[in-house]
């Protein structure tokens with residue numbers, strides 16, 4: 001199944017006929033098979049599907065951490081390796097990797113300083129320079145927006161899990177990646193913290209309009225955040241459906257009371273159920 005959505009210009013992400021197999025012979029696992037996905041620049045796309053359907057594998061291929069066995073992956077028309085060298089890709093893992101000896105403010109500003117040289121590499125990449133006109137974001141301001149104004153000078157150990165994850169998200173946005181890859185970033189958090197972080201993520205995304213590829217196991221999170229929800233199935237890992245979420249933004253708390261929001265949730269759930277059945281078959 002094709003995960004394409006309408007595209008103008010070079011897409012931010014493109015996977016064509018991608019296959020990734022782990023192991024050999026009878027012990028092998030086809031983590032991804034014949035995956036096509038096109039993500040236009042600036043879109044928020046979530047991947048959802050049963051455990052083992054290849055979501056993390058797909059993220060690793062996009063981030064250049066692994067190569068496909070077949071097919072092609074490109075990020076703004078270049079290979080993930082080139083995109084990584086130009087710091088076009090930002091990664092937010094499940095648990096935030098902040099440097100424990102640096103304050104929150106230093107944690108988020110240090111990578112910006114270290115990565116200044118990447119700008120030159122970015123400018124050489126077609127279609128990138130003209131879009132990279134936005135000023136470097138003020139990290140202090142972003143931290144305040146993310147509700148961390150009182151924690152600027154605290155160490156990571158002095159923060160709650162939710163606050164640490166917020167700092168990690170601000171740090172990732174601050175590097176102005178062209179594509180932000182997020183692997184279940186809120187899975188370890190309670191529901192209220194999770195919703196508040198969704199709010200803050202949406203605020204930052206609406207301001208900076210980075211392309212986001214987001215893995216989640218939560219249907220309501222996927223529907224609330226995304227322009228497109230990509231449903232995957234396992235054995236072999238593949239895309240079974242790409243659902244465009246045509247709900248207005250901003251998507252604040254009021255959304256939870258709206259019928260259309262729940263209709264989208266039901267649709268995604270139904271497709272997920274089918275994905276489970278296809279696994280059992």
Ligand SMILES: Nc1ncnc2c1ncn2[C@@H]1O[C@H](COP(=O)(O)OP(=O)(O)OP(=O)(O)O)[C@@H](O)[C@H]1O
Pocket residue numbers: 022023029030031049050051052053054055056057058237
């Ligand atoms: N390094 C590896 N070696 C062998 N098999 C692997 C490796 N990485 C992943 N796999 C297998 O590939 C398949 C897809 O794994 P992947 O982690 O991408 O799935 P996922 O959808 O992210 O799962 P989850 O939701 O549980 O995180 C699984 O069957 C997994 O066991």
